[in-house]
Amino acid sequence: MLNLRNLAPACREPTSGSVPGANTATMGPYLTKETKMAKYLLLKHYRGAPAAVNDAPMDQWTPEEVTAHIQYMRDFATRLQSTGEYVGEQALSPEGTFVRYDGEGRPPVTDGPFAETKDLVAGWMVIDVETYERAIELAGELSAAPGAGGKPIHEWLEVRPAYGEQATATE
Amino acid sequence: MNDSLLRELVPAVIGVLVRRGADFATAEDAVQDALVEAVRRWPDDPPLDPKGWLVTVAWRKFLDALRADTSRRRREELVEAEPMPGQGTAVDDTLALYFLCAHPALTSASAVALTLRAVGGLTTRQIAQAYLVPETTMAQRISRAKRTVGDVRFDQPGDVATVLRVLYLVFNEGYSGDVDLAAEAIRLTRQLATMIDHEEVAGLLALMLLHHARRPARTGPDGRLVPLAEQDRSRWDTALIAEGVDVLQAALTRDRLGEFQAQAAIAALHADARTVEETDWVQIVEWYDELGRRTDSPVVRLNRAVAVGEADGARAGLAALAELDPSLPRYAAVAAHLHERDGDPVTAARLYAQAAGSAPNLPERDHLTRQAARLNTQLRS
Numbered sequence: 151m152l153n154l155r156n157l158a159p160a161c162r163e164p165t166s167g168s169v170p171g172a173n174t175a176t177m178g179p180y181l182t183k184e185t186k187m188a189k190y191l192l193l194k195h196y197r198g199a200p201a202a203v204n205d206a207p208m209d210q211w212t213p214e215e216v217t218a219h220i221q222y223m224r225d226f227a228t229r230l231q232s233t234g235e236y237v238g239e240q241a242l243s244p245e246g247t248f249v250r251y252d253g254e255g256r257p258p259v260t261d262g263p264f265a266e267t268k269d270l271v272a273g274w275m276v277i278d279v280e281t282y283e284r285a286i287e288l289a290g291e292l293s294a295a296p297g298a299g300g301k302p303i304h305e306w307l308e309v310r311p312a313y314g315e316q317a318t319a320t321e
Numbered sequence: 322m323n324d325s326l327l328r329e330l331v332p333a334v335i336g337v338l339v340r341r342g343a344d345f346a347t348a349e350d351a352v353q354d355a356l357v358e359a360v361r362r363w364p365d366d367p368p369l370d371p372k373g374w375l376v377t378v379a380w381r382k383f384l385d386a387l388r389a390d391t392s393r394r395r396r397e398e399l400v401e402a403e404p405m406p407g408q409g410t411a412v413d414d415t416l417a418l419y420f421l422c423a424h425p426a427l428t429s430a431s432a433v434a435l436t437l438r439a440v441g442g443l444t445t446r447q448i449a450q451a452y453l454v455p456e457t458t459m460a461q462r463i464s465r466a467k468r469t470v471g472d473v474r475f476d477q478p479g480d481v482a483t484v485l486r487v488l489y490l491v492f493n494e495g496y497s498g499d500v501d502l503a504a505e506a507i508r509l510t511r512q513l514a515t516m517i518d519h520e521e522v523a524g525l526l527a528l529m530l531l532h533h534a535r536r537p538a539r540t541g542p543d544g545r546l547v548p549l550a551e552q553d554r555s556r557w558d559t560a561l562i563a564e565g566v567d568v569l570q571a572a573l574t575r576d577r578l579g580e581f582q583a584q585a586a587i588a589a590l591h592a593d594a595r596t597v598e599e600t601d602w603v604q605i606v607e608w609y610d611e612l613g614r615r616t617d618s619p620v621v622r623l624n625r626a627v628a629v630g631e632a633d634g635a636r637a638g639l640a641a642l643a644e645l646d647p648s649l650p651r652y653a654a655v656a657a658h659l660h661e662r663d664g665d666p667v668t669a670a671r672l673y674a675q676a677a678g679s680a681p682n683l684p685e686r687d688h689l690t691r692q693a694a695r696l697n698t699q700l701r702s
Contacts, residue, residue: 209674209693216691221543241683 186314187278189237190285192292193308196244198269203304204297211298219303222295230277230288239275246270276312285309325508327359327371328442334375335439336414339475343383345421346467349439351383356442372411415440416516419509420479423487424470431466432487433494438463441505451500481517485525485581488513492529503533514568523572524582530565531588534558545691546684550597562592583612602632619649627655635663650681654689661696670696 208216230236248261275292279285289307297303331352338348355378359371368374422436434452437443443451449459492506510526538552547553569585586608594600609625622645630638638659645652657672673693680686 207674208690209670209677210697211694212698213691213695216687216694217543217545220545220687224544241686243680244678 187280188282188285188314189276189278189312190282191308191310191312192275192277192285192289193310194272194274194292194305195308196270196272198271199306199308202297202306204299204301205303206298208297215296215298215300218296218300223292226292226295227275235277235279235284235288237276237278239273241273242271244270244272282311285311327356329512330372330375331356331442332415332418332440333411334372334379335418336411336475337376338379338383340414341380343380344471345475346464346471347383347386348379349467351379351386353438353444354382355379356444412516415512417475417478419484419513421470421473421475422466423484424473424479425483426469426473427466429487429490431462431469432483433490434459434462435466435470436487436509437491437502437505441509443500443505447500451494451502481519481522484513485521489525489581492532503529503536507533520572520575520577521579521581523568524579524585527565527569527572528581528585528588530561530568531585531592534561534565534592540684544684546688548688549591554595557592562589565589565592578611578615580612580615583608583615587612600631602628606632619645620651623649623651623655627658630659630662635659639663650679651676653679654685657689657692666696666700670700 208219211219227236227239245263247263249258252259277285277288279288286309289309293305293307294302295305334355335345335348335352338351339345343351352375355375358378359375363371418440419436422439423432427435434448437448437451438445445460445463446456448463449456452459488506488510491509492503494502507526507529510522510529514522514526535549535552535557537558538554538556539547541547565585566589569582569589572582573586587605590601590605590608606625606628609621609628612621613625623642626638626641626645629641639656642652642656642659647653647656653672653676657669657676660666660672661669670693673689673696677686677689677693680689
């Protein structure tokens, strides 16, 4: 007899029951939210995010404030490496160009960079953490990096969950 | 035997296999496999003749690979049937590999990767780490490169300039991961200099030594970039500087000036100044002129404008800069520096901020941002 319950999707409610080899107590949302590490992308924007509380541009800070800010970011990454939650990061130059396919045998069309683009990503960091709450907590700490006057910038960071792998236990 | 001595044997061993009839790509893989075995076995059982050991093991690995690949059956028979080609020297073999790995048919990235593996004896993993790409990506890059040069005759002499360009690229990558690429580039250039008597090989070696000598002073404890004028010159490596100057002087006496010798001369003049005020800017400008006659690089003209600004004053520097294209990388940074020296901090601060926005790397961006911040802070007080 065909048992359709074997084809149940990975993230069912724990009540679904009879998946071979899986412990119902750890299935479903519990699996992804509490026991399985998940990756999150933290995005920092040049433009497009709501204005930060402490919004003075960097060249208007004192050199010591610039140094303190850079040090804070380095320390943050180092700390995440030591807790085993760091995956990678990259700062991006503001010089972006849009590109699209323009048909067989033709070079791609390019456009930009646009001085007035609404959304411009300044850099990303990927973290691998146990809970969504931890991702939010870390983004909050990153946003507290010191800026003008040595006070936290309170800049808005975007937190984007990465789609995970399908859990092997629910195969 | 330490890791770098072991790696020094790599090109010669590949050369022996190729001369016995192995194709370059398979020979190179076989030698890498032999290295892995050497690293495992030598600590307990060091061989009397390391090179002979590597040749024997690598040749066995090569034959294993051949047998595993049935489509190559006929070539195996060919190899075993043919008499061994004439013996070349280890120097010839190593030199041939330099040329092969820098073959003009290769892209720069491929030539660099292949050189580090086949001539430098680094593993794919080490090269991948140094260039911050996944190991599989670097493995593909290397195997494509090997296919590209697969049909090139091994003992064909090439243009030494292509080899020097590749080594210079490796040097400029600096260091990340556990491999110091600058030091590796120096090792490979030193080795090349023992094999070819060529003034530009000496010029490049001198240039590398003189730049490398300043490395400890070039970054602050927090990783920030420290510009030449602000470096603690007591942290420069005087032994490397002395060696670089010697190598350069010997090359210059041959009176066949080239790009690398001219660059090394500029580096030597900086290294020779005990304080920034002692710098012989007039002679540096002359060397930039010399360099400019040999290359059409706008970077050279940009750097020349800085030197002119020091030798003849900021106004002269700005005049030299005015002849260049403002869209050049680092143009705004140079303009900012010259305007500040010309007593115009307002323009300089604006240009430093602009330069930070188009900086090619983070340490430069942070440095330029600090410069803008410094001037703006002064202007507010």
